[in-house]
Every structure is written in C-alpha cells, then in structure tokens.
Amino acid sequence: MTKGSRLNQVWGAITAHAAARGVPVSLHVLCETAIARLPVTGVTVAIRGRFVASELICVTDPVSRRMEELQLTIGEGPTLEALAASRSILVEDLDAPEYQKRWPLFAPQAVDAGARAMFVLPLRIGAVRGGVFALYV
16 A cells, blocks of 8 residues: 555544544544554644643543643653654653653553553654654553
C-alpha cells in the first residue's frame, strides 16, 4: 500500500466518522475515529501552548487526562519530549527499566494510574511544530 493510499484511507475514515455524526471534521473527530478504529484505550491532542508546555484540546478518557496532567505537573514524559524534539516517542512498555530510568517521576505514576504504553506523534506543518497526537494503551 502506498503512502498516498494510506493517507486516503485514514482521511476517508475520519470524514466518514464526521459525516455519520453530522459534524465537521475536527481534532475531536480525529480522536473519536482513533478510539473507534485502533486498539487503544485513550487518545489526546495537545497543542504547544504560549505560556505552558502544552494545552489539551482533546481527551477521550480519564486515564489519558491523568497522563497529560502528570506530565505537565512533573515536567517530564513522552508528550513533553515529543513537543520539545518534534519527533515521535513510542513507548511500548512504561514499566520497562529504560522508561522508568528515562522518566523516573512520570513512568511509575503512569503505570500506577493504569497506562501501559504511549505512542506520541508530533503534529507539524512543514517546520511549524503545532502539538502532539498521543495514543494510550
């Protein structure tokens, strides 16, 4: 499958979800579509804030909200790292020693709160870093 056909497939799923709800395509529809179509338990979209590291735009569940709040409070974690570096941060097991060492305050609390994995993807348009799209399991 080519990149263009994958993009068309994703865009088709998002627009179909929006049409089924009778709403325009938005970041909230993107989050809802991800929850409906992917094996994840939560999704967030955070944008780069003017006065804070990030501002939540979309949150699908309490665990995802807690993960984002923890990172903003503690000052470490995958979302903040992805925002700063503008690169994907893929964490398959938050309880793994490498991630416990990388984020010593965030990772243990994330696991205690019920998160097992996080996949944070930057939202960019060219060189402009706008925020991140985070998927939680």
